[in-house]
Amino acid sequence: GQQLNQSPQSMFIQEGEDVSMNCTSSSIFNTWLWYKQDPGEGPVLLIALYKAGELTSNGRLTAQFGITRKDSFLNISASIPSDVGIYFCAGRITVRTGANNLFFGTGTRLTVIP
Amino acid sequence: EAQVTQNPRYLITVTGKKLTVTCSQNMNHEYMSWYRQDPGLGLRQIYYSMNVEVTDKGDVPEGYKVSRKEKRNFPLILESPSPNQTSLYFCASSLYRAGELFFGEGSRLTVL
Numbered sequence: 001g002q003q004l005n006q007s008p009q010s011m012f013i014q015e016g017e018d019v020s021m022n023c024t025s026s027s028i029f030n031t032w033l034w035y036k037q038d039p040g041e042g043p044v045l046l047i048a049l050y051k052a053g054e055l056t057s058n059g060r061l062t063a064q065f066g067i068t069r070k071d072s073f074l075n076i077s078a079s080i081p082s083d084v085g086i087y088f089c090a091g092r093i094t095v096r097t098g099a100n101n102l103f104f105g106t107g108t109r110l111t112v113i114p
Numbered sequence: 115e116a117q118v119t120q121n122p123r124y125l126i127t128v129t130g131k132k133l134t135v136t137c138s139q140n141m142n143h144e145y146m147s148w149y150r151q152d153p154g155l156g157l158r159q160i161y162y163s164m165n166v167e168v169t170d171k172g173d174v175p176e177g178y179k180v181s182r183k184e185k186r187n188f189p190l191i192l193e194s195p196s197p198n199q200t201s202l203y204f205c206a207s208s209l210y211r212a213g214e215l216f217f218g219e220g221s222r223l224t225v226l
Binding site for chain 1: 157220
């Protein structure tokens with residue numbers, strides 16, 4: 001499968017701080033997605049990006065689709081304890097019919113210290 | 115409520131004892147998929163299905179089987195589990211292949 005490099009692998013931050021994480025690939029993607037996984041739960045979609053250069057916000061979250069289509073970043077402003085979890089990026093490419101087209105990064109584990 | 119339901123949520127079994135993890139979605143989604151999550155490796159796709167009776171291998175299909183006889187159900191079968199299949203498994207579905215995925219709550223499997 002495609003390789004998505006997500007960084008950092010883990011972060012420990014103080015409540016109220018801003019957070020930034022990113023995802024890079026050697027392949028071009030048509031869509032970038034960001035998911036969050038709460039402890040003991042399945043991943044939940046946070047933001048979807050469909051166009052190179054697109055900047056999209058969802059509350060305190062902002063994500064951008066890199067202009068080269070090979071990267072994306074996610075920012076969280078003014079972090080709160082419930083932001084704790086694992087954040088996954090995912091990239092989608094157009095492939096021949098029937099082939100797998102969605103690939104996940106390895107995740108960024110976020111810990112927020114009250 | 116729209117959801118993807120997996121069972122069992124937790125299972126401890128022994129090497130070689132066949133098991134099935136069920137997955138059911140109530141959203142009339144065409145696309146369903148199984149992932150395994152391992153520390154440091156993220157989510158890796160095992161099998162996926164684009165519609166009834168249409169299944170295909172993902173990145174790590176060895177040791178697994180699936181079937182899609184009905185649109186809502188997509189069971190994952192481990193015919194002869196081995197310890198390297200100890201993992202956290204997620205079922206997911208989407209309206210179509212290019213759509214956004216809804217995940218189940220996960221099934222933690224331990225093979226001794």
